[in-house]
Amino acid sequence: MATEETQATPAVELAATAKSSNGLVKTIGIGTGLFLMMLITQLAGPILGCKLLHSMTPNCPAPEVVVDKAGKAVEPVNKAPPKYLAFDPPLVASLEDKGSIRFLQVTVELMARDEKVITDVGTHMPVIRNNLLMLLGGQTVSSLTNREDKEKLRKQALAEVQKIMKANTGEAGVEDLYFTSFVVQ
Incomplete structure (x- = not known):
């Protein structure tokens, strides 16, 4: 019986080590994912805020206003290259x-x-x-x-x-x- 316990012990240790390293990989993966999500929101947030919520987002550049000959504001037209x-x-x-x-x-x-x-x-x-x-x-x-x-x-x-x-x-x-x-x- 002592031999069976001795043989079972390495298998149990191996399973415990596998669970432990699997948990470490999951933890690193989750941490990396959260870091990337935070980085993306920090970079893209202000850009999207200025585009979508211009009046409620501070420090956004003023939108370009194009005026026609009559003095009325018109939508700016993206011109093709000459x-x-x-x-x-x-x-x-x-x-x-x-x-x-x-x-x-x-x-x-x-x-x-x-x-x-x-x-x-x-x-x-x-x-x-x-x-x-x-x-x-x-x-x-x-x-x-x-x-x-x-x-x-x-x-x-x-x-x-x-x-x-x-x-x-x-x-x-x-x-x-x-x-x-x-x-x-």
């Missing part, structure tokens, strides 16, 4: 000057946020180039010497492109026009 289309080759026009022939070479780039607008501009490029050449050809050398005059010409060119696009597609589409090279000779 897409550019460069005129190739650059526009070259002769300028009016006191008895001599002068030239203006301008590289133009258009900016839109919709790929369809860029495609539509390509479709109507002959009309756009024609009208811009007529606009540039009507300038004088003296009217292109300072920044304000160049900016005025840029805005006129943008308005011309938007007019062409609106007439052909129903919407202006092009948001801006840039002179990326401007040479008077």
Whole structure:
């Protein structure tokens, strides 16, 4: 009988050790889980609080207010990234000057946020180039010497492109026009 007790004792000890280590693993797992939950709530809580309960959460940044031309608040619109289309080759026009022939070479780039607008501009490029050449050809050398005059010409060119696009597609589409090279000779 003594042998049976001796043989049973290691089995009981082994079972007790297994229960003890199993309990330790559970305790570590529960502790780790609680720690991670606390960490997530500390990090995500303020963000969610500002988004969902803005008026009741202190230290939240004020929401961006977008105002239209009439002065009324409107929902901000997330704009798509800009897409550019460069005129190739650059526009070259002769300028009016006191008895001599002068030239203006301008590289133009258009900016839109919709790929369809860029495609539509390509479709109507002959009309756009024609009208811009007529606009540039009507300038004088003296009217292109300072920044304000160049900016005025840029805005006129943008308005011309938007007019062409609106007439052909129903919407202006092009948001801006840039002179990326401007040479008077």
